[in-house]
Amino acid sequence: MSAELILETISITKNFFGDKSTGVNNITIFIPKGKITAIVGESGSGKTTLLKLLSGNIKPDSGDVFFHSQALPLRSNGLTAQHAAITMVSQDNRDMDMGASIWENVCAGLPTGDINYQVQKTTQALNLLGIYGLKEQAFGKLSGGEKQRVTIAKALINRPEVLMLDEPFNQVDANYRDDLQHDIRQIVKEWGVTVILVSHDPAELLSMADELIVIKEGEIVEQGSPEKLYHSPKLLYTAKILVNCSELTAAQAAVCGIKSKRGTVVIYAEHIAIGGIGTKKWTVKQVLFKGFYEELVIERDEVSLRVINYNRAKYKPGSKLGIKIEKYYEFGKWLS
Numbered sequence: 001m002s003a004e005l006i007l008e009t010i011s012i013t014k015n016f017f018g019d020k021s022t023g024v025n026n027i028t029i030f031i032p033k034g035k036i037t038a039i040v041g042e043s044g045s046g047k048t049t050l051l052k053l054l055s056g057n058i059k060p061d062s063g064d065v066f067f068h069s070q071a072l073p074l075r076s077n078g079l080t081a082q083h084a085a086i087t088m089v090s091q092d093n094r095d096m097d098m099g100a101s102i103w104e105n106v107c108a109g110l111p112t113g114d115i116n117y118q119v120q121k122t123t124q125a126l127n128l129l130g131i132y133g134l135k136e137q138a139f140g141k142l143s144g145g146e147k148q149r150v151t152i153a154k155a156l157i158n159r160p161e162v163l164m165l166d167e168p169f170n171q172v173d174a175n176y177r178d179d180l181q182h183d184i185r186q187i188v189k190e191w192g193v194t195v196i197l198v199s200h201d202p203a204e205l206l207s208m209a210d211e212l213i214v215i216k217e218g219e220i221v222e223q224g225s226p227e228k229l230y231h232s233p234k235l236l237y238t239a240k241i242l243v244n245c246s247e248l249t250a251a252q253a254a255v256c257g258i259k260s261k262r263g264t265v266v267i268y269a270e271h272i273a274i275g276g277i278g279t280k281k282w283t284v285k286q287v288l289f290k291g292f293y294e295e296l297v298i299e300r301d302e303v304s305l306r307v308i309n310y311n312r313a314k315y316k317p318g319s320k321l322g323i324k325i326e327k328y329y330e331f332g333k334w335l336s
């Protein structure tokens with residue numbers, strides 16, 4: 001049985017100043033209810049424009065947006081219940097009062113009136129995001145990660161059906177980010193909220209999303225589950241967004257013993273084993289500390305590769321090593 005859809009676009013186009021290289025072109029997408037769909041693409045590819053179209057913030061030049069199969073009106077024509085059900089969280093904290101407390105900021109998301117209702121809902125939202133203990137603190141004094149929790153609590157206070165997150169974890173440090181991501185996944189599961197996420201962070205995209213939609217120059221070029229797009233990307237563009245990899249020309253690939261039939265070879269860092277066959281022909285150029293592993297940049301005849309090394313502190317810049325490439329991908333120019 002296919003999943004119930006909550007938002008759909010049929011052939012939507014939005015260009016700015018009539019320039020086809022801006023905005024989005026002829027996009028048809030189906031957003032399943034209660035899942036996390038991530039929109040990915042290089043900078044300027046149209047991700048934010050698509051979010052704005054999906055939330056009724058801007059009007060398509062052509063095509064339609066449907067929410068529960070009903071045409072979604074434009075917000076500027078008057079807010080409706082449909083708009084209240086779709087909330088957007090961006091990173092700029094535009095709607096927040098820096099001098100007011102967390103409690104006041106989150107509570108401001110509710111309609112005025114019934115105090116008991118406000119206390120109950122605000123307490124619930126703050127607990128949900130694990131920030132109840134901070135409720136008296138001024139918003140402006142919080143860390144980036146705490147601010148983001150408050151922003152999401154405010155967005156969730158009215159129990160929207162769709163939560164749109166535009167680069168939500170940008171200002172959040174790594175530990176805090178993992179916790180916040182986990183909490184959002186939990187809320188999605190428990191509440192059945194639909195999340196549409198825009199992010200540049202591959203780790204975030206792969207761990208959070210149920211479905212990835214890849215856009216390039218305003219068009220959808222590939223889509224599928226994180227596992228599918230990571231392990232068998234159709235496009236070099238997708239691989240470069242999602243994977244820590246080295247991209248080689250046919251001539252460079254030949255240095256690695258690979259005969260390329262299609263022109264471009266991509267080798268994932270984790271597909272290179274160190275200490276493999278042959279003599280030690282590769283030189284370590286950089287050792288990047290990554291915590292429980294290192295990333296090495298190695299070079300031979302002006303070909304550079306990224307390699308994962310779990311045997312920490314074994315190599316230094318200038319060390320020599322041999323490698324075995326266990327797997328590689330080939331892309332033709334027409335698919336890049």
Ligand SMILES: Nc1ncnc2c1ncn2[C@@H]1O[C@H](COP(=O)(O)OP(=O)(O)OP(=O)(O)O)[C@@H](O)[C@H]1O
Nearest residue numbers: 016021022023041042043044045046047048049050
């Ligand atoms: N209001 C606007 N007026 C003019 N051009 C715009 C406007 N909004 C977006 N664009 C253009 O449309 C294209 C897509 O922009 P958009 O912000 O959607 O990209 P993005 O993928 O979200 O980029 P980023 O990852 O850098 O945030 C860009 O070329 C951008 O300059």
